[in-house]
Amino acid sequence: MLPIGDSALVLDVGAGGNPYPRSDVLLDRLTGAEHRCGESMMIDRPVVFGDASRMPFKDKVFDFVIASHILEHMAEPAVFLKELQRVGKAGYIETPNALFERLHPFHIHCLEVLESNGVLHIHKKRQAVEDAFLGTKELLTDSAPWGKYMFESPQMFHVRYFWNDEIKYEIDNPEVSCEWIEVINARSDAGEIKDSYLTDESGWRAWGLAVLNRWHVYQRSRRLKNFDMISIMACPSCGGELRAGQQVLNCQGCFAQYAYRDRIPDFTTNLAAGVSSTPPKIEDTKG
Numbered sequence: 001m002l003p004i005g006d007s008a009l010v011l012d013v014g015a016g017g018n019p020y021p022r023s024d025v026l027l028d029r030l031t032g033a034e035h036r037c038g039e040s041m042m043i044d045r046p047v048v049f050g051d052a053s054r055m056p057f058k059d060k061v062f063d064f065v066i067a068s069h070i071l072e073h074m075a076e077p078a079v080f081l082k083e084l085q086r087v088g089k090a091g092y093i094e095t096p097n098a099l100f101e102r103l104h105p106f107h108i109h110c111l112e113v114l115e116s117n118g119v120l121h122i123h124k125k126r127q128a129v130e131d132a133f134l135g136t137k138e139l140l141t142d143s144a145p146w147g148k149y150m151f152e153s154p155q156m157f158h159v160r161y162f163w164n165d166e167i168k169y170e171i172d173n174p175e176v177s178c179e180w181i182e183v184i185n186a187r188s189d190a191g192e193i194k195d196s197y198l199t200d201e202s203g204w205r206a207w208g209l210a211v212l213n214r215w216h217v218y219q220r221s222r223r224l225k226n227f228d229m230i231s232i233m234a235c236p237s238c239g240g241e242l243r244a245g246q247q248v249l250n251c252q253g254c255f256a257q258y259a260y261r262d263r264i265p266d267f268t269t270n271l272a273a274g275v276s277s278t279p280p281k282i283e284d285t286k287g
Contacts, residue, residue, distance in 0.1 A: 002020070002022065002064070002066070002092055003064075003090075003162070004022055004063075004064050005063065006223075007223065008063035008064050009024055009025070009061070009062050009063050009064075009223075009227075009232075010022055010023045010024045010025070010062065010063065010064045010065070010066065011023065011024070011025050011026075011027060011057075011062040011064075011065045011066065011087065011088065012025070012026050012027070012066045012068075013027050013028075013052050013055075013065060013066065013067045013070055013084070014027070014028055014029075014052060014067065014068070014069070014070030014073070015027070015028055015041075015042065015066075016028065016041060016042070017041055017042055018042065019042050019044075019045075020066050020068070021212065021213070021216040022216070023045070023066055024045060024046065024220060024223065024224060024227075025045070025046045025047070025048065025062075025229070026042070026043070026045060026046070026047040026048065027047075027048050027049075027050055027052060027055065028041060028047070028048075028049060029049060029050060029051050029052065029268060043264070044213065044217065045217075045220055046224070046227070046229055047264055048229075048233075048264070048265050048266075048267065049264065049265065049266040049267060049268050050236060050265070050266075050267035050268065051236065051267070051268070052067075052070065052074070052080055052083065053074065053076060053079045053080050053083060054083070054236040054237075055083050055086075055087050055236065056233050056234060056235065056236040056242075056258075056265065056267045057087045057232055057233055057234060058087075058232055058233065058234045058239075059086055059087065060086070060087065060088070060089055061087060061232040062087055062088045062089065062232075063088070063089055063090065064088065064089070064090050064091055064092070065084050065087060065088030065090075065091035065092075066091065066092050067084055067091065067092070067093045067094075068092070068093075068094040069094060069095060069096070071093055071095050071111065071113060071122075072095045072096060072101070072106075072109040072110070072111045072112075072113060073108060073109060073110065073111075073181070074110070074111065075110055075177075075178035075179055075181050075182060076178075077111055077122050077124075077169070077171060078169075078171060078174075081120075081167050081169055084167060085163075085165075085166065085167055089164075089165065090162075090163060090164040090165070091162075091163055091167075092160070092161070092162055092163075093120070093159070093160075093161040093163070093167070094158060094159065094160050094161070095111075095113045095158065095159045096109070096113075096157060096158055096159075097112075097113060097114055097115075097156075097157055097158055097159045098112035098113060098114045098123060099156070099157060100140075100150075100157040100158065101113075101125075101130070102130070102131045102134050102135060103134055103135075103137075103139050103140050103146070104138070104139070104140045104141065105128060105129045105130065105131070105135045106128075107128040107129075107184065108181070108184055109125070109128075110124065110125050110178035110180070110181040111123065111124055111125060111178070112125060112130065113159050114159065115159045115160075115161050118168055119168045119169060119170060120159070120161055120167065120168065120169035120170070121169070121170055121172060122169060122170065122171045122172065123172050123173060124171065124172075124173050124174070124176040124177075124178050125176075125178065126176055127180065128180075229263075229265070230242060230243075230244055230249075233249075233265065235251035235253055235254060235256055236267050237251070237254050237256050237270065238251065238253040238254040238256070239253070240252050240253020240254055241253065242258075244260055245260075247259065247260055247261050248260055248271065249265055255272060256270045256271075256272050256273070257270065257271040257272040258270065258271060259271060
């Protein structure tokens with residue numbers, strides 16, 4: 001359970017296919033299924049498409065910000081952590097820890113993270129597999145004792161970090177570039193979206209999730225009865241006020257325009273300039 005008050009406004013960053021039930025607003029940018037364990041993106045509550053390093057929200061508008069399994073994807077962790085602190089008053093960060101990443105590296109992860117004495121220690125990976133020895137042995141999947149240990153002791157393989165007002169962190173090798181991850185991001189295919197958990201599975205588990213989801217939908221509808229999404233948003237380019245037009249959001253500061261269809265703001269492209277915040281595709285230089 002997360003320490004969230006009943007009336008708190010909660011943002012889930014990089015929510016993917018399984019957002020936290022208690023979250024009120026979802027923010028995501030990449031839609032490829034490889035970034036959410038093969039699951040379609042959930043849009044069963046207010047959702048915004050945008051870059052987590054340039055969030056389209058005003059300062060401190062969220063009481064709590066959830067960032068679960070997204071930090072390890074960020075090429076510029078300092079920028080991302082600064083944004084979390086800018087838009088939120090408190091929050092929760094969860095990642096695989098460095099031990100997990102060494103034993104079972106993911107090609108879509110560019111960071112290794114450890115927590116010690118209330119401080120996040122971040123190591124930037126030079127490539128998808130940082131440890132050419134341990135990273136190729138598949139111990140967690142091919143070794144029964146290691147697999148059993150991970151299953152029975154998940155806390156030994158994950159970082160769970162709560163913060164209030166300030167995120168304390170250190171980047172151990174800031175000189176390393178993680179731009180290689182953007183090649184993978186640029187090739188991320190567009191994924192499907194879903195608005196119900198019932199489409200995922202059959203049986204009692206699916207019905208249980210559906211009941212739980214409906215309960216949270218009911219609670220969320222009460223909390224957000226008078227909620228105005230536009231009132232908490234700001235232009236990600238200049239921080240200017242946004243006004244809703246016909247299927248577009250217009251920035252009153254820099255005159256940027258963003259798509260606003262079916263009440264879903266999309267900040268991945270500035271329609272006025274044709275500038276996309278999604279990294280451009282980079283050709284593979286291997287001969």
